[in-house]
Structures are given as C-alpha cells and as structure tokens.
Amino acid sequence: MNLIDRLRIETAILKYDFWLEMRGVRGRRRRDLRRELRANLTEAGADVGTTAALFGIGSPKELAYAATESDPSRPRWSQGALWASATLAVLVVWLLVTSLNIVRTIEAAGVTQPVDVSPFPWFGTTFSAQSSPGVLEASISPLWQLLAGPLLVFLLVAQPWRLLRRSIRRFPLAASQKRRIEREPGR
Amino acid sequence: MPAHDPQMLKGVLSLLLLSVLSSGENYGYGLVTQLRTAGFEGLAEGTVYPGLTRLEAAGLLESRLVRSDAGPARKYYRLTTTGRAELSARRTAWEDLVHSVQTATAASLTTGETA
Numbered sequence: 654m655n656l657i658d659r660l661r662i663e664t665a666i667l668k669y670d671f672w673l674e675m676r677g678v679r680g681r682r683r684r685d686l687r688r689e690l691r692a693n694l695t696e697a698g699a700d701v702g703t704t705a706a707l708f709g710i711g712s713p714k715e716l717a718y719a720a721t722e723s724d725p726s727r728p729r730w731s732q733g734a735l736w737a738s739a740t741l742a743v744l745v746v747w748l749l750v751t752s753l754n755i756v757r758t759i760e761a762a763g764v765t766q767p768v769d770v771s772p773f774p775w776f777g778t779t780f781s782a783q784s785s786p787g788v789l790e791a792s793i794s795p796l797w798q799l800l801a802g803p804l805l806v807f808l809l810v811a812q813p814w815r816l817l818r819r820s821i822r823r824f825p826l827a828a829s830q831k832r833r834i835e836r837e838p839g840r
Numbered sequence: 841m842p843a844h845d846p847q848m849l850k851g852v853l854s855l856l857l858l859s860v861l862s863s864g865e866n867y868g869y870g871l872v873t874q875l876r877t878a879g880f881e882g883l884a885e886g887t888v889y890p891g892l893t894r895l896e897a898a899g900l901l902e903s904r905l906v907r908s909d910a911g912p913a914r915k916y917y918r919l920t921t922t923g924r925a926e927l928s929a930r931r932t933a934w935e936d937l938v939h940s941v942q943t944a945t946a947a948s949l950t951t952g953e954t955a
Contacts, residue, residue, distance in 0.1 A: 685915075686893070688905075688912060688913070688915070689868060689889070689915045690889070691911075691912050692867070692868075692869075692908065692911060692912040692913060692914050692915065693867070693868040693869045693885065693889060695910070695911035695912055696867075696869040696870075696908075696910060696911065696914070697869050697872075697885060699910060699911070700869070700873070706885070709872075709884050709885035709886060710884075710885050710886045710889070711884060711886035712886075715886070716886050716889065716890060719886070719890030720889065720890040720893045720894075721893075722890065722894060723893075723894045723897045723898060724897060
C-alpha cells in the first residue's frame, strides 16, 4: 500500500474518530474501534483497492453512529464544548462591535456624563463608558455573565443528565422471541 | 444473482452474522468476503462492521486481537453461549416467518387464480 492510500485510510479513520468523540464515546473504546476499522480497511484495501474499501464503509459519520447505536447513553462533552466555544466567539464579536458603536456614538454626541448600556439581552450586564476631552473610559460588568450563554448552550448540547439514564439497548425482537419459545417449549 | 433488498437484508443481518460465526471465528472484512461469496455481493462493509459491534455490545459475540502479517492486528469474533441461544431463537423466528410468508403468498396466488 502506497503512502497516498495510507493517508486516505488514516483520514477516514480520523473522521470516524471525530464523530465517535462527538457521540461521547470514551477514549479506550474509541481506540478499539479505530484499530478495528484500520485493520479492516487495510485488508479490504489490499483486496479490492483503497477506493473500493473506503466506498464500502460509506460515511465515517454514519458508521460511527451505527457502531455506537447500542452503546450506553453518554453526555456529549466534546460536542457541548464545541458549540459553547462557537457561542462564546459570537458573543465576543457582538460585544466588541456593540462596544465600538457605543463609544463612537458617545464621542460623536459629545456626552461627557457616564453612559450605561446593556448590550446583552439577559439582565445585569452593563457596558459603561465615559468620554471627556482627551480621555475615554469604558468597562463592562459583570464580565462573567458573558459566559452565561455559552454555559447554557454547553449544558443543552452535552446533556449531562444522560448519565442518569444510561442503559444498554437490547434486541427487542430476539427477547420477545425467547419469551415465546419459553412459553411453547414443545415446539 | 439479483441484488437483495437492503431493508430485508438489514432485518436478517444479525442472523447472517451469527450463523457464519457459528462455524468458526472470523474478523470484520473476512466476514464480508464470506457473506459475499455466499451470495450477498452487494453487502457493504459499512453495514457489517456496526452489526458486529452491536452484537458484541449485546453480549452475543466476544472478540480477541490476533496479529496479522498483512497489517494491523485483526479483531476476531466468536459466538458466546448467549449468542448461540440467540442464533437458535433467530433461526426459529426466521423459519416461522418464511413459513408464514409462503402460506400467505400461496393462498393469495390460489385466490388470484380462481378469481
């Protein structure tokens, strides 16, 4: 197998691992699943070629979801962290743009008194600015409230309450069939 | 041989995997090639590998790593005692289903001919 084929297989495994991580699959199990896929892809690549081998597994995302379908429910910490970071980035940009506009407005209006503005929709976050000739003071308080939105997003996406309802899904058809056989032992 | 209906295949995949493994342990791609040789040419690896993982998670299969000269270590699966019982239950279910389908289709054929 040449280097390009090896890289293509490793890229597929990385994507698979990413989606396993997004599913909240723990490190050791992820490593096992990765190792198994790598061995199977290497075998298939040697047999039918890397392109056919990669085509055979389909989308790494769907493969990761299918492989962990019956796993115990786990919080999606990584997915939560990703969305929380994105929310924080949006809020910081929003805060910067809003703050710059407020400062420009104060300077243009020539207001020398302190001005308080609430740039966020939730209660309590205040942006204060005071402009006097040669001096501009600006502050935001309390700053920790900037984290309230990302924290909420993190909790909603990660769903830590999944820890409370972890259970392995069984095979309902087989279970009902077993019960039927037990009821009719003479069959 | 015509391609099998993917939905029907999905319904019997566990039975197929358990049946093939009842004759001896095997690894993911080995099972794919074995099933393709048996007539399931269109069977995708992306269907078989998660199927094996699910069966193992359900306690119907157990696995061990075996070194391979061809590349990374292979993960070989074999049936557990629960897996053998499950296979027996699924075979019975499959025979019941085939019998019922044959009865129903034969009856509808007869009715269709007399009408």
